[in-house]
Amino acid sequence: MNENQVILIDKPAGMTSFGVVARVRRILSQQFGHKVKVGHTGTLDPFATGLMIIVSGKETRNAMTYTKLDKTYEAVIRLGQTSTTGDPEGEVSDASDRQPSMEEIAAVLDQFKGQITQTPPQFSAIKINGQRAYDLARKGQTVEIPTRQVNIYTLELLSYDYPLLKIRTHVSSGTYIRSLAEDIGQALGTGAYCQELRRTVIDQWKVEDSQTLDEFMGGMAFQDSRKT
Secondary structure (H helix, E strand, O other), rough: OOOOEEEEEEEEOOOOHHHHHHHHHHHHHHHOOOOOOOOOOOOOOOOOOOEEEEEEEEHHHHHHHOOOOOOOEEEEEEEEEEOOOOOOOEEEEOOOOOOOOHHHHHHHHHHOOOEEEEOOOOOOOEEEEEEHHHHHHHHOOOOOOOEEEEEEEEEEEEEEEOEEEEEEEEEEOOOOHHHHHHHHHHOOOOOEEEEEEEEEEOOOEHHHHHHHHHHHHHHHHEEEOOOO
C-alpha cells in the first residue's frame, strides 16, 4: 500500500476542511505507523458538503495543481434575507419581501455568465497583510478585500420556489459561491445568502466517486493518485 495518495472525500456538513484533513491524517498515520503528511486542495466552508481532493505523502507536492482546477457546485440561495457571512452561520436579517418572477430570475442569472468581477467575502480564508480575513472579521474589523476576475462557465436554474432558488454552476478556481449568491440577491433587489452548498465536480473527479468520511475511516479504501 502506497501512502502517496489522492483520496476523494464527500465532506459532511458542519465540519471544517481542516477537520477532514485531521481525521484522514490520523487514520493514515495509524495505518503506516508514522505521521503521514496530509493536505487538502481547496477549502469547503463548514456548512458546505461535497467533493474534497485530499493528498497525502509525496502527492502533497502537487496540491496546487489540484487547487487550480475548475469546479462545479449546486447551491440553494435564499432570497429576501441577508447574512453577515453569506451563509446560514452568520447573523441573518430580513431584507425584502419582493418575490421576483421566473423571468426575472433567468435574466439576472444570464448577467453572471462569463468573466465577472467578484469580491470575496469578509469571512474567507484570503490573507490580508498576513492574516486570514475571517480572523479579522471575527474581531469586528472590516478589511478591504481586493476584487478578482473569475469565470462562470455555466449557470443553470434547477428550481425556484420562493424564497428558495437552486442553481448549478461550473466555475473557475477561486470563485466564491457565497459572493455569487449575494450578488444575485443584490441584482434582484431582494438580498440573498447561500443556504446550502455542495461541490459535485472538480475537473474530472466527481462526488459520486468519493467516499464519505465515515466510509474512509472504517473501510480504508483509497483512490488511485493518477486517475485518468
